[in-house]
Structure formats: structure tokens, C-alpha cells
Amino acid sequence: MRHKDDSKNEAIFQATMELINEVGLSDISMSKIAKRANLSSATIYVYFANKEDMLVKLYINVKEKMSRQMIHELDDSLSTQELCERFMRNSMKFILDNKDYFMFLEQFSTSPLMDKLCLEDTATMFIPLHEFIEKGKQKGDLKPLDTVFLLTYCYFPVTQLAKAHFKGRFEANEDRLQQIIRMSWDAIRL
Amino acid sequence: MRHKDDSKNEAIFQATMELINEVGLSDISMSKIAKRANLSSATIYVYFANKEDMLVKLYINVKEKMSRQMIHELDDSLSTQELCERFMRNSMKFILDNKDYFMFLEQFSTSPLMDKLCLEDTATMFIPLHEFIEKGKQKGDLKPLDTVFLLTYCYFPVTQLAKAHFKGRFEANEDRLQQIIRMSWDAIRL
Amino acid sequence: MRHKDDSKNEAIFQATMELINEVGLSDISMSKIAKRANLSSATIYVYFANKEDMLVKLYINVKEKMSRQMIHELDDSLSTQELCERFMRNSMKFILDNKDYFMFLEQFSTSPLMDKLCLEDTATMFIPLHEFIEKGKQKGDLKPLDTVFLLTYCYFPVTQLAKAHFKGRFEANEDRLQQIIRMSWDAIRL
Amino acid sequence: MRHKDDSKNEAIFQATMELINEVGLSDISMSKIAKRANLSSATIYVYFANKEDMLVKLYINVKEKMSRQMIHELDDSLSTQELCERFMRNSMKFILDNKDYFMFLEQFSTSPLMDKLCLEDTATMFIPLHEFIEKGKQKGDLKPLDTVFLLTYCYFPVTQLAKAHFKGRFEANEDRLQQIIRMSWDAIRL
DNA sequence: AATGAATGAGGATTCATTCAT
DNA sequence: TATGAATGAATCCTCATTCAT
Numbered sequence A, B, C, D: 001m002r003h004k005d006d007s008k009n010e011a012i013f014q015a016t017m018e019l020i021n022e023v024g025l026s027d028i029s030m031s032k033i034a035k036r037a038n039l040s041s042a043t044i045y046v047y048f049a050n051k052e053d054m055l056v057k058l059y060i061n062v063k064e065k066m067s068r069q070m071i072h073e074l075d076d077s078l079s080t081q082e083l084c085e086r087f088m089r090n091s092m093k094f095i096l097d098n099k100d101y102f103m104f105l106e107q108f109s110t111s112p113l114m115d116k117l118c119l120e121d122t123a124t125m126f127i128p129l130h131e132f133i134e135k136g137k138q139k140g141d142l143k144p145l146d147t148v149f150l151l152t153y154c155y156f157p158v159t160q161l162a163k164a165h166f167k168g169r170f171e172a173n174e175d176r177l178q179q180i181i182r183m184s185w186d187a188i189r190l
Numbered sequence E: 001a002a003t004g005a006a007t008g009a010g011g012a013t014t015c016a017t018t019c020a021t
Numbered sequence F: 001t002a003t004g005a006a007t008g009a010a011t012c013c014t015c016a017t018t019c020a021t
Helices: A006-023 A030-036 A041-047 A051-070 A080-097 A099-109 A112-116 A119-138 A147-166 A174-188 B006-023 B030-036 B041-047 B051-070 B080-097 B099-110 B112-116 B119-138 B147-166 B174-188 C006-023 C030-036 C041-047 C051-070 C080-097 C099-110 C112-116 C119-138 C147-166 C174-188 D006-023 D030-036 D041-047 D051-070 D080-097 D099-110 D112-116 D119-138 D147-166 D174-188
Strands: none
Touching (some): A006 A030, A006 A041, A006 A051, A006 A099, A030 A041, A051 A080, A051 A099, A051 A119, A080 A099, A080 A119, A080 A147, A080 A174, A119 A147, A174 B147, B006 B030, B051 B080, B051 B099, B051 B119, B080 B119, B080 B147, B080 B174, B147 B174, C006 C051, C006 C099, C006 D112, C030 C041, C051 C080, C051 C119, C080 C099, C080 C119, C099 C112, C099 C147, C112 D006, C119 C147, C147 C174, C147 D174, C174 D147, D006 D030, D006 D051, D006 D099, D051 D080, D051 D099, D051 D119, D080 D119, D080 D147, D147 D174
């Protein structure tokens, strides 16, 4: 089916994320989303098969945006350490610039919906990242452990700092960012 | 008059966690919980003011259990490194032994309910832990950074390993546990 | 069955009337009444068979109080005109002194509950009043019409003035009372 | 899209009034109304925001109908006395022809909902009537008292006769109507 | 393509009442 | 006598979805 208006798609996504951040995944509804997006609920069903389908497509869409930004300007010219630092800086920037996206992902990825919908295919988006890590291990820069864990040590501290920042607990400034970059590197380097 | 039955309280908690793990925080309902707990919905309102109240009390209850186990057998006789290791091992054990508790906390803590309800007071449960970290910093064993971050590096890798384990991606065996204990220590030690 | 504590009966009545005036007959509930009267709901069922029974008994109780005060100091020594005036003044005083009672009666007496419960027996309470009117007709002081109507002309203007007073529209002062006493007398006198 | 069906609006109103007359304002429910009107409860919420909104709109609707019929064919060609008589006859006719409407108004107007909703604006519907009374006073036909009271003496006797009629106590025949018209005129004329 | 109308199913919560002490 | 616990039935209302235009 052809959609005249691609912006409607985006409006639905945007409205959904806003609402999820305001009231939570458990309290959104198609009619609330429609109202926020200035549409009729019925219109959503022109673009998506049902609620689940919409949420899944939103998830994939957001995850894609995130992964694209996270691996931005990562290339072989950089040292392993520089790669990790850039990845962490990219991640932090994405999260701070896109609070709604991030908070949506946080909620959605802890919900059983994820497993139910077999959404792990999104892993493919991070293939380049994995490859850099693999190379780092081969070069003897990184500990010879599961790539997933090496990445965990780079990614999670960033999310924790961002969340503390959003909650007003402490600012995600350059100083703190450098601190966790240092800690993460100490964790994963050989 | 009849006595209030403490086991009913527990049955409601148990039913709620089971359901949250099966269908997700967004899809539980008081009637589902009641059915699972073999009660009338109305009975839940004898024990709790409303759904929110029930969830909050459940959260506090579970968080308490978790914090108690996490700081189990941590004392001043241990070196800083041993403390961190034991904390990580305690955490892993709790999560693996109490999947339902953990999964519930994961979902609940990413939901806006948390902020809405100012549930950060639970921080007090971890005071002993914070004190150990502070002492470790004073002794020159740990990097002189925010305690919260030092703890993040100990806690999150554990959760990630546990989650991968639950999803069947790879086993949370002694080997892998030792690996992350090592990485975390490298991250936080001076 | 014997009730130890007669004041409980009264407390239930009082709580019910207060609530009816605050939220309306349609929004009272046994538990609200119990809470207001500082009792357990179950206790109400010690004193009354059920909600309907309670309301009926309350109605009769209030109607009795009202009728007693309305015919206060009416006797054969007074002229027909004086009788009517005193009846109107008694009515006004009762209403102004017992807003809750009056408002309860207003709501209850327009509801189908009334007919359903065949509560017209209360008519007996006003027998003395009817007799005075009959005598007034025989003496040639009053129009030879249905007694009920002659009384209507005395009673309703009072209620209307009282209601306007309660709503703050205008004060039920001596002047206005005299005006309606005059009008009513003009209406019913021969 | 389907068109909003005006008859549905009316069906909801009709069902509500019927039920209010059968079981009372305190015992109607949205589901009973829906059933009576052959609709799904949810459909009512397409037409009205909530129960209160529906009742208020019903009230205004009915009050409008009533006021229109009450002032039917009242014009300056009539003497003050004729005006009052016609008003009383109009009122009686409306009430007898529309028992449901009248009984609904009776219940609704004694309920706290009225005050809560500041529904006194309906007074504007009776402006022409007030003007006639004012003129009557100026011409020296009526007592120089509050218009509201002069009208009270015309209106309430009618309602009382109608209610007695509905209850089968005595018939609202021409004779009785003439009697109260006469009494009311005696009450208000100078 | 777009949408207001329509709805059965289900949401949280409260109800009047009874039970057990 | 008095009452907190317990509950099936009912409350108002919202849900995701489909219909008809």
C-alpha cells in the first residue's frame, strides 16, 4: 500500500515517543497517540497493522538512528583506544541530543515485548562496531574476551551518566565523560 | 473480625511479578493479578490503596530483599578488591536465584512511575556499600571518582551477563564471572 | 434486638444527611457513611437491615421531627389566619435551623424510592394541621377547596424562600417572610 | 466516515429519562442507559464526555423545551391576569404531556449536581416571563414584590396538582385547575 | 488515503453485603 | 455488640480495532 504522506508516519512515531516518556509504555493508547499527532486513531491503522506492529517499527527505526550515530566516523585510521573513546562520545551525544529516543529504548528493551517479538535481529546494525572490537583483540589491544562484554563496558557507563544527568543528579560534563572513558578503557584494554 | 492474612500480601506480590515477567508491566491488570493469586480483585484493595500503591510497595519490598543479599557478608575484614568481588558474586547469585525479582526491577526502574513516585529513597539501602567504596578510595585502592560510578562498573556487567544467560545467549558460568570481575576491578582500581 | 448504643443510630443518620447534602443521594455509599460516622460499615448492618431500610427510617425520623416543629404551638385559641401564619413561621424556622434535614427531604421526596416504599403514611403526622384547615373552612375563613392545596400555598413559598436564602440569592429576612405570609393568606382566604 | 446520528443523541436522552423515572437518579447507570437505548455503553461516550456532561446536556435540553412551551402564546395583547392564567395552563399541559421530562427535572433540580454545575444560567430562558410580570407590577395589577415569588405562586401549585394527579390521589381536571388559577391570582394581584 | 462513528472487551475501582471473630 | 476481611457484582470509562463513507 502506498502512503501519500510520509510525514504522518513520523508524526505517529514522534507522538508515541513523547507520550511514552511522559506517561510510560504502560499508559499510552492509540487514541492518545492519535490525538497528540493530530490524527484520527483510524489513520494509524492505515500506516500500521496494529499497535504492536507500530511499536516494533518504531523500535527498529529508533535503534537504526542510534546505531548510525554511534558508529559515526569510526574508521580504521583510528587506534583501538581512539575508537572506543569515539564510540562512547558518539553514544553520549546521541543520548543527550535525543532524550526521547533513548528513554523509549530503555523502556521498550526491558519489556517482554522484546523477546516476544524476536527483536534481536537489530544486532546486525552494530556489526561494524563488533568488527572493530575483534580487530582490537587481534592487535592485542583488548582483552581476549566476548566482544559483547567489551562493548558493555563502553556503553553502560555512558547510559548511567546520561540518566543521572537527566534526573538532575549530576551534570554530564566533559570531566565526567573523560573519567568514564578512562575507566572503561582500563576495563577492556589488555 | 477476620485477621489480615500475611500470606495474601505475598500472594499478590508473587502473582504480580510472575505476570510482569510473562506479559510485561504494560499489560498486567488488577484482575489478572487477582486471578493468578486466587483472589477477588476487590480483595487486593483491602491490602493496597490502588494499583500504583501496590506496585510501589512491591518495588520497595523487592529492592530491600535484593540489597540485603547484595551486601551479604561484606565486612571490614575484606580487602577492597575482595569486597568488590563479593559484591559482584552476591549480585549475580541474587539475580540468578530470583529471576522474577530482577526482571520486575528492570522493567519498573525504567518506567516513568519511578520518577513520578520519587522512589530514589531506596538509595539508603545501599549505604553500607557506599561506605565500603568510600573507604576504598581513602585507602588509595580505588580511583578517586564518584562512588556511584565505581559501583556502576561493578553492577552493570553482572546484569548484562545474567540477561544474556536468561536469553540463552551464553551461560553465566564461573569463567565468565571471573572475567567480568577482573574487568570491573581494572576499571575502578587506582 | 437491643442496641447498646443509641448514639450510634444517630451518628449514622447524621453522617448520611451530611453526605447527601455534600455529594447527593446518588453518591453516598455505606462505606462513606461508615467512615463519616467513625464506624465500620458492618456496624451499620447491626442497626439496619440494609441501605434502603436505613434511608427509610431516616426519612421517617426526619419527617417526624419536621412535622412536630411545624405544628408547634398551634391550638384552637388562634384565629385561622394566625394559625396559617404560625405554621409558615414554624416551617421557615425549622428549615433554616435544619438545612441538612430539609435538603435531605428535598432530594429523597422527589426520588422514586418514595413511591416504591409507600412512604405516604407520613401523612398521618400532619393530621392536626389538616384539622385546623378543615375548621377554618367550616368557619368560612378559608376557600372551600381541597385541604392539601390550601396547605400547599402555605408551605411551598416558604421552601422557595429558604432555598433562595441557602443559595445566597436573597436573604430570608422578616420583611420577605411577611410578604409571603400575606400572599399565601390572600390565596387561601375566602 | 459515518455520520453522527442525531437520533442516537435523542435515544440516549429518552432512555435516561425513562430510567430516572423508573429507578431514580441515584440508580441509573451508563450501562443501564445503553441497554435501554440499544447501544453499547462506549457509544454514549462518542456523544458525551462523561455521565455528568450527559446529564447536564439533558437537563438543559429539557429545560429549554419546557420553558418554550410555558411561554407559548404569551403576548402583550393579554391582560396580566390572562397572562398568568395562560402560563399556568401552559405549565400544566406541559407537565401532563411530558411526565418523564417533568419527573426528571424534579429529581435533578433537587440534587447537588445542580449547584455543583452552576446551572442557574437556565434562568435566561424565562426572561420573557419575568418581563411580563414586571409590566404587570408597573401597571399596578400585581403586588410590588420580587418577581421570582410572584412566579413561584403561579408555578408550584401546578406542579403539586400534577404530582397528585400522577400519584392517583386526585385528577388534574379543569375544575381543580380553575381553583388553583384563582388562588394564585388572589395571591399575587394587588 | 483519511476519518469520525461504533463497539465488545476489558481497565481500575467501589459497591452493598456477609463472614468470622 | 462491633468490626476488619472478603467478595461478586456493578460502577464509570477507555481500549484496540473495525466500519462506512
